[in-house]
Amino acid sequence: MNKKRIAVFASGNGTNAEKIFENFKNHDQVEVVLLLSNKKDAGVLDRAKKFDIPSLSFSRQEFYDSQSVLQVLHGHQVDFVVLAGFMWLVPSYLVDAFPNKIVNIHPALLPKFGGKGMYGMHVHEAVKAAGEKETGITIHLVNQHYDEGSVLAQFSCDIEPNDSSEKIAKKVQVLEHEKYPKVIENLVLNKF
Ligand code: GAR
Numbered sequence: 001m002n003k004k005r006i007a008v009f010a011s012g013n014g015t016n017a018e019k020i021f022e023n024f025k026n027h028d029q030v031e032v033v034l035l036l037s038n039k040k041d042a043g044v045l046d047r048a049k050k051f052d053i054p055s056l057s058f059s060r061q062e063f064y065d066s067q068s069v070l071q072v073l074h075g076h077q078v079d080f081v082v083l084a085g086f087m088w089l090v091p092s093y094l095v096d097a098f099p100n101k102i103v104n105i106h107p108a109l110l111p112k113f114g115g116k117g118m119y120g121m122h123v124h125e126a127v128k129a130a131g132e133k134e135t136g137i138t139i140h141l142v143n144q145h146y147d148e149g150s151v152l153a154q155f156s157c158d159i160e161p162n163d164s165s166e167k168i169a170k171k172v173q174v175l176e177h178e179k180y181p182k183v184i185e186n187l188v189l190n191k192f
Contacts, residue, residue, distance in 0.1 A: 003027075004188045007034040007078040009086040012120075014044025016084040016105065016176055021051040023181035030188050034076050038063065038088055064091055073097075080188050083142065084180070087119055092144050102142040102149075103187055105180050107172045109154055110138040114147030124165040124172065134158050135168060137175050139183045152192065153183045 006024065010017045017035065024030050035048035035055040048055040062068045070093060073081070083104040090102060106114060108123045118126065127135045136156035141149035157171045186192055
């Protein structure tokens with residue numbers, strides 16, 4: 001059987017991307033074939049290099065106007081797109097080209113703390129300011145709107161009253177690293 005081919009999109013440090021690379025390294029049914037970033041100097045590019053995964057960065061114009069990213073994905077015969085800390089809205093041509101085959105992770109329990117501007121530490125600061133007793137992660141399919149596609153899985157963790165937003169971020173990151181690669185694996189291998 002041919003392996004399922006994943007492209008990972010990431011904008012920043014790429015700790016989640018690295019966990020995904022690790023999970024599928026030497027996997028017999030799934031492989032990460034490409035890392036794409038909207039930032040030329042993103043830390044995730046070095047992480048891809050470490051795993052010998054080809055990478056490419058692209059500009060806003062290339063992403064939103066020229067559809068050249070789609071040609072790259074087709075050129076690599078990509079089956080699934082995984083967003084791992086990717087901060088740009090996915091354009092509709094891409095959603096249409098990969099129906100139910102683009103997955104995202106959000107660092108909160110959607111529909112709370114989602115939408116435009118809710119990413120990274122902004123989310124954890126808002127969770128702290130709201131005095132929430134728990135937070136967590138949401139893994140969902142991607143449609144044309146920020147954080148609104150069908151939810152595949154959610155996992156939660158407790159917040160203690162004196163947890164700082166940094167502490168909350170750390171708890172969420174532990175969950176992300178543990179859960180995201182396995183949920184991706186289940187999606188790609190049609191085990192939902
Ligand atoms: C992760 O916490 C991810 O959930 C979040 O960005 C972080 C990336 O960290 N994504 C969003 O906020 C999307 N709205 P990483 O670069 O270390 O994987």
